[in-house]
Each structure stands twice: as structure tokens, then as C-alpha cells.
Amino acid sequence: GHKWTYTGPDGEEHWHEHYPFCHGTFQSPIDLNSELLRYDPTLVPIEVWNYNLSSYEQLTLGNNGHSVQLSLPRRMHLSGLPHRYSAAQLHLHWGSPTMPAGSEHTVNGKQFTAELHVVHFNSDRYPNVSVAADKSDGLAVLGILIEVGDYNPSFGQFLKYLDGVKYKDQRIQVPAFDIRGLLPARMDEYYRYDGSLTTPPCYPSVLWTVFRNPITISEEQFLALCTSVFSSSQQESAPVPLNGNYRKSQDSEDRIILVSFRE
Numbered sequence: 237g238h239k240w241t242y243t244g245p246d247g248e249e250h251w252h253e254h255y256p257f258c259h260g261t262f263q264s265p266i267d268l269n270s271e272l273l274r275y276d277p278t279l280v281p282i283e284v285w286n287y288n289l290s291s292y293e294q295l296t297l298g299n300n301g302h303s304v305q306l307s308l309p310r311r312m313h314l315s316g317l318p319h320r321y322s323a324a325q326l327h328l329h330w331g332s333p334t335m336p337a338g339s340e341h342t343v344n345g346k347q348f349t350a351e352l353h354v355v356h357f358n359s360d361r362y363p364n365v366s367v368a369a370d371k372s373d374g375l376a377v378l379g380i381l382i383e384v385g386d387y388n389p390s391f392g393q394f395l396k397y398l399d400g401v402k403y404k405d406q407r408i409q410v411p412a413f414d415i416r417g418l419l420p421a422r423m424d425e426y427y428r429y430d431g432s433l434t435t436p437p438c439y440p441s442v443l444w445t446v447f448r449n450p451i452t453i454s455e456e457q458f459l460a461l462c463t464s465v466f467s468s469s470q471q472e473s474a475p476v477p478l479n480g481n482y483r484k485s486q487d488s489e490d491r492i493i494l495v496s497f498r499e
């Protein structure tokens with residue numbers, strides 16, 4: 237597909253020129269504003285299955301120029317959603333050393349330091365994430381807000397390999413680890429709304445679950461994330477740091493955001 241970036245002539249204001257859904261409805265991210273929240277007692281705790289991967293297993297860590305992503309085995313899956321959703325990949329959105337706020341979802345206008353997305357596809361209905369990506373019930377993404385605080389050992393499990401994927405299109409195999417460690421303790425408190433991919437092609441195909449409680453990473457871990465990787469390929473003369481890879485808040489239109497918790 238056509239080149240897209242987060243700034244400049246191919247930035248998010250231009251995405252719709254080649255990816256029409258980016259100008260469409262049900263776009264993500266949105267501001268999770270108290271005025272739009274509705275408590276829904278039917279929202280059960282999210283349950284994750286087979287997230288505790290063995291270090292004998294290897295995962296593919298890659299830099300696709302837009303984010304760093306980790307491939308996930310499809311036996312990892314979620315229950316507590318309208319269908320079984322099997323894992324495909326996880327990736328991050330973050331700020332920069334000078335502008336550290338880089339989450340996609342915001343809470344009452346507050347932008348967090350970064351955001352982790354664990355992308356799953358509806359494996360009851362579709363064979364893989366690519367086929368599911370443009371179907372209205374195709375994807376379920378877990379959003380985990382990240383703020384700077386205590387060191388995060390789970391996060392360290394793949395940050396330590398970032399030097400192997402410094403440049404666009406680099407991929408390496410890394411030992412798997414317990415992905416549950418990247419999620420917040422409370423899986424019963426979350427925001428829920430119908431939205432989209434936050435990157436082109438912006439398909440309105442995502443059932444979003446953003447956990448209420450952020451996880452923390454240390455200042456050093458944050459700096460490692462936003463200084464280790466580049467959106468440019470190794471061959472290019474001028475290395476372009478990969479950071480600020482977040483889409484701005486979209487119009488929530490008249491969407492209600494369901495919450496599993498009482499304020």
C-alpha cells in the first residue's frame with residue numbers, strides 16, 4: 237500500500253487520500269471522556285488463555301517502520317468477548333524524549349506516555365488476521381496505557397532485543413515470555429467501544445478494550461524505546477528516529493463508551 241507517516245506530506249491529515257476509511261466513521265483512537273461513559277454490568281472480566289509462553293519458544297520481533305511489533309501464536313486467545321479472538325501481534329505507540337506523551341487513547345484529555353496494543357482476530361469466523369482485518373467483527377485489540385514509574389521486567393523481555401531491529405524491515409527471533417506480565421493486574425476494569433485500526437487502512441473493524449489501570453515502565457526503559465529504533469532503513473543515509481507514532485484523537489461522534497466499572 238501507499239507510504240504513510242505520522243508527520244509531513246504523508247501525515248495523518250493525508251491518509252484518507254489513499255485509504256478512504258481513514259476519513260470514515262467509527263475511527264480510533266478517541267478521548268475516553270467521563271461524559272460519554274456508560275456503566276455496563278454485562279461486561280465480564282477479560283480472560284486470557286495461553287499467554288504464559290515458554291522461553292523455549294521463539295517469536296518474531298520486527299520493525300515495520302511504523303512501530304516495533306512482536307508476532308504472537310494463535311493459541312493465545314481471549315474469552316469474555318462476543319467471539320473467541322486469537323492473538324496475532326502486539327506493538328507500541330510512544331512519544332519522543334522531548335515530547336514524552338505518546339499514547340493513542342486519552343482519558344479526560346490526559347495523554348499517557350505510551351500505549352501497548354495486543355491485536356487479536358475473530359478466530360470463530362476468520363482463518364487469520366489479514367482476512368479478519370476489514371470485517372466489522374474481525375478484530376479485538378487490547379489497549380494498555382503506559383506511564384513512567386517502576387521498572388517493568390516483562391517489558392524488559394523484549395526491549396533488550398530492540399538493537400536487533402533498529403531499522404525498518406529488520407526482523408529477529410527472540411525467546412518468548414509470559415505476555416500476561418505486560419497486562420495490568422485488574423482485567424475486570426476497562427473501557428469498551430467500537431472503533432478502527434489507528435493506522436491505515438483504518439478499517440472500522442476493531443472491538444476496543446482499553447484497560448482502566450495503566451502499567452508502568454522505568455524512565456530508562458522509555459528512553460530505550462524512543463531512542464533505539466528508526467523508521468528509516470539501514471541503507472538510507474539520514475536515520476529518522478521512530479517516535480511520536482500515535483494518531484491524534486478522532487471524533488467520537490455519538491458513540492457511547494461502555495465501562496465495566498462504576499466511577
Ligand SMILES: NS(=O)(=O)c1c(F)c(F)c(S(=O)(=O)CCO)c(N[C@H]2CCc3ccccc32)c1F
Nearest residue numbers: 302303353355365366369377432433434435436
Ligand atoms: N493500532 S492498531 O492496533 O490499529 C495497528 C497498528 F497501529 C499497526 F501499526 C498495525 S501494523 O500491521 O503494524 C501496520 C499497518 O497495519 C496494525 N496491524 C494489524 C491490523 C491489520 C493487520 C493485518 C495483518 C497483520 C497485522 C494487522 C494494527 F492493528
Ligand SMILES: [Zn+2]
Nearest residue numbers: 327329353434
Ligand atoms: Zn496500535
